[in-house]
Amino acid sequence: MAPQLIIVLVFFFWPAITALRQSLYVQDAFGLGETFAGLANFTRVLASRSYHEALVNTAIFSVSVALGAMAIALLLATMADRVLRASRAYRTLLIWPYAVAPAAAGVLWMFMLDPTLGVLTRAMTVLGIDWDFRLNGGQAMALVIVAAIWQQMSYNFVFFLAGLQGIPASLLEAAAIDGAGPWRRFWTITFPLLSPTTFFLLVMNTIYAFFETFGTIDTTTSGGPGGATRTLVYKLYQDGIVGLDLGGSAAQSVLLMLMVGLLTLVQFRYVERRVQYH
Amino acid sequence: MAELELRRLRKRYAGGADVLHDIELSVHDGEMIVVVGPSGCGKSTLLRMVAGLETISGGELLIDGTCVNGQEPAERDIAMVFQNYALYPHMSVFDNLAYSLKNRGTPKAEIARRVEETARLLDIATLVDRKPRQLSGGQRQRVAMGRAVIREPRVFLFDEPLSNLDASLRVQMRQEIRALQQRLGITSLYVTHDQTEAMTMADRLVVMNAGRIEQIGTPMALFRKPATRFVAGFIGSPAMNFLTFATDDLPDWLTRVPADTTEPLRGELSVGIRPEHIMLTPSDAGHIEARIELVEPLGSESLVHVRPADHEARLVVRHAGTELPTAGQMTGLNVQGPFHLFDHHGQRLTTRPRLADTTCPMES
Numbered sequence: 001m002a003p004q005l006i007i008v009l010v011f012f013f014w015p016a017i018t019a020l021r022q023s024l025y026v027q028d029a030f031g032l033g034e035t036f037a038g039l040a041n042f043t044r045v046l047a048s049r050s051y052h053e054a055l056v057n058t059a060i061f062s063v064s065v066a067l068g069a070m071a072i073a074l075l076l077a078t079m080a081d082r083v084l085r086a087s088r089a090y091r092t093l094l095i096w097p098y099a100v101a102p103a104a105a106g107v108l109w110m111f112m113l114d115p116t117l118g119v120l121t122r123a124m125t126v127l128g129i130d131w132d133f134r135l136n137g138g139q140a141m142a143l144v145i146v147a148a149i150w151q152q153m154s155y156n157f158v159f160f161l162a163g164l165q166g167i168p169a170s171l172l173e174a175a176a177i178d179g180a181g182p183w184r185r186f187w188t189i190t191f192p193l194l195s196p197t198t199f200f201l202l203v204m205n206t207i208y209a210f211f212e213t214f215g216t217i218d219t220t221t222s223g224g225p226g227g228a229t230r231t232l233v234y235k236l237y238q239d240g241i242v243g244l245d246l247g248g249s250a251a252q253s254v255l256l257m258l259m260v261g262l263l264t265l266v267q268f269r270y271v272e273r274r275v276q277y278h
Numbered sequence: 279m280a281e282l283e284l285r286r287l288r289k290r291y292a293g294g295a296d297v298l299h300d301i302e303l304s305v306h307d308g309e310m311i312v313v314v315g316p317s318g319c320g321k322s323t324l325l326r327m328v329a330g331l332e333t334i335s336g337g338e339l340l341i342d343g344t345c346v347n348g349q350e351p352a353e354r355d356i357a358m359v360f361q362n363y364a365l366y367p368h369m370s371v372f373d374n375l376a377y378s379l380k381n382r383g384t385p386k387a388e389i390a391r392r393v394e395e396t397a398r399l400l401d402i403a404t405l406v407d408r409k410p411r412q413l414s415g416g417q418r419q420r421v422a423m424g425r426a427v428i429r430e431p432r433v434f435l436f437d438e439p440l441s442n443l444d445a446s447l448r449v450q451m452r453q454e455i456r457a458l459q460q461r462l463g464i465t466s467l468y469v470t471h472d473q474t475e476a477m478t479m480a481d482r483l484v485v486m487n488a489g490r491i492e493q494i495g496t497p498m499a500l501f502r503k504p505a506t507r508f509v510a511g512f513i514g515s516p517a518m519n520f521l522t523f524a525t526d527d528l529p530d531w532l533t534r535v536p537a538d539t540t541e542p543l544r545g546e547l548s549v550g551i552r553p554e555h556i557m558l559t560p561s562d563a564g565h566i567e568a569r570i571e572l573v574e575p576l577g578s579e580s581l582v583h584v585r586p587a588d589h590e591a592r593l594v595v596r597h598a599g600t601e602l603p604t605a606g607q608m609t610g611l612n613v614q615g616p617f618h619l620f621d622h623h624g625q626r627l628t629t630r631p632r633l634a635d636t637t638c639p640m641e642s
Contacts, residue, residue, distance in 0.1 A: 168362065168364065170360045170361075170362055170364035171364050171366060171367075173329075173331050173351075173358075173360070173364065174358070174360060174364040174366075174425075175366075175377070176330075176331070176350070176351045176352060177329060177330075177331075177351045177352065177356065177357065177358050177378075178352070178377050178378035178381055178425070178429075179352040179378050179381035179382050180352070180377075180381045181352075184381065188377075189366060192368045193367070193368060276367075276368035
């Protein structure tokens with residue numbers, strides 16, 4: 001069997017099937033026995049208020065992160081493309097954040113925004129903003145969003161820059177001669193020609209926001225205060241690993257997988273139609 | 279409809295040397311000017327400066343008497359056909375043609391009418407719903423032309439528009455472009471490196487070399503009376519032959535040395551002879567003895583490459599006879615006029631010598 005197939009089997013299918021099985025059982029507290037429970041885990045999870053809250057948190061968080069990371073990356077890439085069509089140094093500098101582990105990125109921002117020690121906190125105090133993400137749920141959400149955006153932005157930047165450099169300069173020159181100003185050139189030429197990249201990044205960023213931001217949240221807010229930054233993937237971890245509700249956690253992971261799968265499907269069905277492959 | 283004037287136009291890149299030196303050119307209303315030169319001579323840069331895609335480092339660019347140095351490309355009311363056509367790949371042919379009109383806020387009905395009219399003019403009416411990738415090279419070329427024509431610009435710019443086409447299509451498109459340009463009477467600047475294209479399309483030719491204009495004139499004037507050795511070698515196909523002689527050691531067949539040059543002749547003298555002005559004669563009977571190196575039959579005529587016995591140069595002879603000489607044989611070369619003399623700077627000498635034993639037609 002092909003080695004990559006073995007890896008997929010061991011690290012994807014096996015855990016996935018285990019989770020699927022586990023979601024249909026209720027385990028005792030000591031892990032000594034389990035009882036078949038049918039869909040009881042699912043109905044319990046779907047009925048709980050904390051799950052609804054996590055769902056809302058995830059929606060706010062994911063949309064903000066995906067849009068924020070892509071918009072800022074596109075802006076930076078456009079500027080970099082215009083100024084330095086060839087400079088590798090600049091590109092490398094902007095890629096660096098991606099090499100930082102999500103947990104480290106979270107800690108970095110936590111320090112800068114620490115209520116008592118943070119550099120940015122001091123600046124905000126001067127501006128009259130009362131900053132304390134440990135008490136204010138909205139501010140906590142802002143913190144994890146900023147940290148996650150900062151991390152993902154560099155990844156998006158690389159792809160956007162590559163996409164921009166693949167657009168022949170003569171097209172934009174022709175558009176300039178045809179009387180289109182910079183803004184119009186961007187929206188009628190650059191943006192449509194960049195749509196394959198944008199679509200790819202939309203899918204990747206959604207997946208990133210749903211799953212990979214776990215480390216960022218865990219090191220900064222741990223889902224707090226009062227569950228304000230508890231996203232689906234974080235709640236799943238808390239219920240399963242901390243709360244030892246394996247069945248409920250497994251049910252959540254199955255639901256999360258279905259959700260992301262569905263979302264990706266929707267993106268392919270409805271968003272991809274607008275993509276200009278050329 | 280416009281006149282285009284370039285006054286001492288200069289281009290210098292930041293931290294680099296000048297790439298264009300004091301370009302002087304005035305293009306009359308409705309005239310087709312072809313700028314020709316080897317790659318790297320600055321002809322494309324010149325065109326891009328006129329288009330407004332490159333900044334102007336010095337001098338003035340006037341369209342209809344107004345200085346447009348600081349104007350954006352859109353404000354100059356010019357249209358450009360790019361080498362790679364630069365069609366918008368995500369737009370249909372209709373949208374490609376309509377783009378410039380849309381940008382200028384033309385009413386929808388007017389756009390539809392003009393697109394239809396232009397498509398008909400260029401024979402692409404059946405293709406308007408297609409995307410550029412579904413078109414052949416020639417069709418793309420037509421769409422690119424249509425996009426330039428539709429706006430009825432004051433000046434047309436062409437940046438080697440035929441170089442991506444195959445040879446037969448190139449000949450056809452070159453006639454079509456010329457016919458269209460004459461019909462619409464739009465002042466045009468056409469850049470190419472292909473001298474045949476330049477000769478056949480131009481009202482007047484501009485030959486450029488290393489950032490300078492070598493000569494401006496009608497194709498036939500440049501062919502008959504090239505001002506420099508560079509122009510002589512560039513215009514005409516196959517290229518003109520050159521033989522170099524020291525001024526104090528001229529061969530017998532080249533008796534009279536030009537007298538009325540601005541400075542006394544020194545150093546070397548280049549004699550330019552077109553391939554059609556050399557005849558093959560039996561060995562020992564011509565002016566020059568040479569060995570035949572290569573024979574290229576073209577059907578109605580042949581190109582015979584020869585190497586003179588006492589010269590480094592390799593000459594090409596246009597041989598009209600149907601009997602082909604054989605490579606490796608010795609032959610005599612009979613040099614006939616008209617021919618061209620250049621001093622050691624490559625400048626044309628105004629008076630030509632007379633051949634010793636032929637009465638060659640004097641070309642003035």
